[in-house]
Amino acid sequence: MLRLTWVQPEDLIGHELRQATQDGREPSAVAARWQAAAGPEAPQHAGASATPASPYLRLLATDLLDELADLPSRLSDEEPTDLTRIKSLCPDWPPDPAGRPTPPTHEQPPHTPALHEHPPPHTPALRGQSCRWGGTGGRDGTPSAPGRATTPRAPHPASLEAAWLGRAVGCLLGKPVEKLPLTGIRQLAKATGNWPLKTYFTAHGVPQDLLTRYPWNRRSATTSLAENIDGMPEDDDLNYPLLNLLVLQRHTRAFTPTDVATVWLDELPAGRTFTAERIAYRNLLSGLEPPLTARHHNPFREWIGALIRADVHGWTNPGDPAAAAEQAHRDATLTHTANGVYAAMFTAAVIATAVTGDHDVHACLRTGLTVVPPRSRLAHAVRQAVELAHQHTDFDTVVDALHATYAATHHWVHAVPNTALIAAALTHADGDFTGSVRRAVSGGWDTDSNGATAGSIAGLLAGSPRALPEHWTAPLKNRLATSVGDFHGTGFDTLAHLTHLEATRP
Template sequence: MSYLGAPDMKKQLEEIIHWYELRQDQGGGLGVDELMGELDGVMAHVRDQFQEMEICSRLSSQEPDDLEAIKLLRPEGDRRLVARLADIADFDDRLMGAMMGRFAGCTLGAAVELLEIDRMKGLAEIGGDEWPPMDYWQYVTNGDVLRYTKNRFIDYTRDRMCGVPVDDDIAYTLMGLMVVERFGPCFGTADVVAMWDELIPIAYTAEERALENYRAGVDVEKIGEVNNPYVEWIGAWIRSDGWGYMSAGWPEVAAEMAYRDAVVSHRRNGVYGEMMFSAAIAAAFTLDCPLRAIEIGLQEIPAKSRFADAIRWALSVADDVTDYQDARDRVEAQFKDMNIVHAINNACLVVFGIALGGLDITKAISQTVAMGMDNDCTAATVGSLIGAVVGKDGIPAHWTEPFGDTIQSYFNGIESFSIKDVHARFMTQAEKVWAYHQSS
């Protein structure tokens, strides 16, 4: 799979802005505002042309957005792995393991999100940390800068952490729980975005655009696609975990719940990523191999989609990947010029992180964070999948002790959550999800 890099127009646009500023400072030369208005009109026209452009018919037929069409294009698969939720041995412990693994992976990556590998190496050297990191960071840059209006970057370091620091990857996991608590297992897409509108003070890329469209009165079925070039980025599959937790052992149900959430903001491969990882997490609670869980997750998305092709490639070469740098190099070569927050390339890094770490969650999240790209997202998913297999006791204490019993929150009107309470609530909703689908 190859990608043609976009023309580098950022520098040109920056220079145009600087010319505008200069001419304004010099007294507003004739035609300054007219020129900027002309540029704005041209850019709006080009954007609209891209939005209206049709994708190729072959790709469109292989990558539908409709759930029933998606199901028709799935391979044969293991839709349900146990007869009852109670048949999952030690589900309560494995659920806590999945949660704690997610929190640990996310927190380790959040402090260095999107940084290049050499930059992370430098931080490790300054802080006296091992590289790749085997514990939370001791030194970060921009320590006083806020993330999500709540925690400073320094709050993500080893000695300053007090609870799970805020991150959108954690927030959306909790959001899924609250959606099902309020609206039940058969919640709709409109229910999801209504809760976003109520609780989320800040969002980015696809989620931000969906909320803008919703608040502007766009039909709920269209809010994820109107003026939204981010529909295949990573933002949907970071919302996977809650559906997998509440559908443990039943991958098909997890994928269906994920679909109803994903289409709020994403389309095609952005949606498939959330469906696949939700199904994989649901499967992991019944297995002893997280890579096998990913194989089962693949059974819930179109077999010929670009996302499925990419994951099959990653699985096929995973045994040959030697370390974080090799993983990053392979993904860069396979998906040249793909955006570093795309759903596809980051999903392959999840596969490689699990392959490198096995059931050693420290090694797995360490290697995954060291790969860079959207590494709080990737390490969180790696931690969730492995944690669902090994349980809480399979996670070394240095990853969980700094959390105490607290999850920090940036939701409107909610300062924090209790980890024990969230665990109990997920257990309750899992029972309700199972009861609902067994009776329907």
Template sequence: MTAMSTGDTGPTLADRILGGWLGRIAGNMLGKPVEQGEVWTRERIDGYLRGADALPLTDYLPAPPTGRDGRDLRPEWRDCVRGRVHGSCRDDDVDYAILGLDLLETHGFAFTTEQVGDLWLLRLPYLQTFTAERAAYRNLANGLRPPLTATYDNPYQEWIGALIRADVHGWTSPGAPHRAASLARRDAVLSHTGNGVYGAMWAAALISAAFTAPTVRQAVDEALTVIPAGCRLARTVRRVASLHEAGLPWEDTLGTLARETAGLGWIHTVPNAAVLTAGLLYGDGDFTTTIALTVRGGLDTDSNGATAGSVAGVHCGAPAIPGQWKDPLQDTVRSAVFGFDGARIGDLAKRTLRLARTGT
């Protein structure tokens, strides 16, 4: 099924899939304490890090150096800062990867959008859903069916929720970005429209391409082929790539994109895709630099850190992820998905590998 080269001398398929899982969880944990874009701006995040003598950022966030910072961090920060990570925190960015794995194991790659909704109702607590997912969940419970679940009384249709659900479709379609995007679209339309759906397709394709692309830039370019060239998401990603190619510093690129996407809000897909793309391109394949820059970029920090970590982890493979990121996770994931709390990360990766190898 896959387009992986049999002559690849880099990380094995198993290493890359485990790298994706570890990278997603580590990146999510890194960004979680400062996940509130209107409070934790890019400037404030860097100010926090300077105050803790933690620049350059090469590990989980330090504990807050002042009482005020501690009050403004997400309440989960105590389990997410360096020296206090013992397994992963529960978070929707990881729950949806687990739920996607369960979807493919239960229904196979021919799953329907209706089956995605049925699984949400069965496995996912309502109060652990947010924005577009909560609106879609409510609509499902009230008897609506897709695509009405995405469009009825849902002002969040282009927010980032569908993008964070896309990883498993990339992990199980290594080197086949169009296939990954097709699977992600079928999932995304339960709750999203427009750029919200394109974000999921792009992220799935990006992760899929990272298995085989020689560079992260090539993976970014390949992922753009699965969404309409004229959509705002594609134009924004290309804009970041052009500024990076022109040699603009990372800070200036993000400043430019912040001005050009002003007004969309900190959870909208488009400005977050800009932060994510900048982290990937300026990180240039280095795992630590990639997730550090992405989280320092602000906005939806835990979601962007998670996706950046997934891409970088797939690209470099689990053995190349530095120990300070993966060792504190203790091969354990917390999850609100019924039946999966306390699951082993390695086991989730093995189950994902089986799906990637069968492709059916």
């Protein structure tokens, strides 16, 4: 029997019960009915339970998911998803760099074209072409998004290449140990003398009994251990930035959530989606439209998926964290709500601040918090993590404290603890590239995603590919594998060029 991960009601209900507790609903009566029917707990590591459910349990799970969605939340006033309400709760929302008043926010544009209505022409990825830095790359008559400065400040192309490389390096470092517990990550690294992490993980020298207890991620070991790396292998943490490049190329900064959905349906294989993205993809195919795609039977709506899509929004809004956050919001609300959206907005604002080269990592993180409702769970977690990073010289102590706070109650892919860990890693490393990436990965949870985001930010702060240690970047061979569009085999220099074109488009 085909076991589809991340979509079956009997596998979603346990996650939704946990989500309900976290977002201020009272799910105990629903939980009691599920337990009385001998319903299984949520799968711990994969998206499907080991044993297929009976037809009765599947129908019951579907009904209970609907009941949970109708429960009121005591946190709704402090953790809205609507952008206007988010901004009303943020007293230090960043000003428009052009000095103009912020125009009204429209959650839905006056006209939202139907999915696949008049599909736009394909924009080539320029694979194999040489890149010349220069020119704005803008098209006459291109509409600008709300709050966009008329003449955006151009990021330095070298810093964008460093950001792309940094994202790939951090992702690649974290791939072999994704899903492993913190103890396993530490023991595997120590067994080869690679603790604190100095380079990519290797299986050479690791005792077999240790590998039996803590096996490498089965999908990544063949491409992501040091002895196997041959270019950057495919990963969703790189696929989504590529997709967002296509969104901007085809729809400009004025894109809508429906535009994002259209690009996904055109370019993203369903099998390359996970958690909230797979649920939203299924909802689109069922005829639902954003923002309902993020809410319907989607217990993963506060997980990390929107955060890993945020980099391009920051890269293309240099010095304008408010515009970056608003752009990330339009992307994120296809799949996420509340803290899942805030994580993307926070990341985009941090990156938009870092890309100018004018601020240290601490100023960037402070700016990121200005676009997050201050009484939200995400804001609290980031503030706590930054404080821990300032208090302790040993980063393992910081990690242990974060795990003590969140590990028992949050899935390892949830946005709240993972965003906190990223902020702690960047703070503790003072933005240093190797220090940031190795801390983000060594902290566990969603290791490849955390490493990717930390690497992107620290790469920007480094300012140039030449500033990144060669032992990290050389194995990438300036080559990216992907199933998105025509990007397979593209170099990071070319990706930086394409991003620069979008960042300088009026």
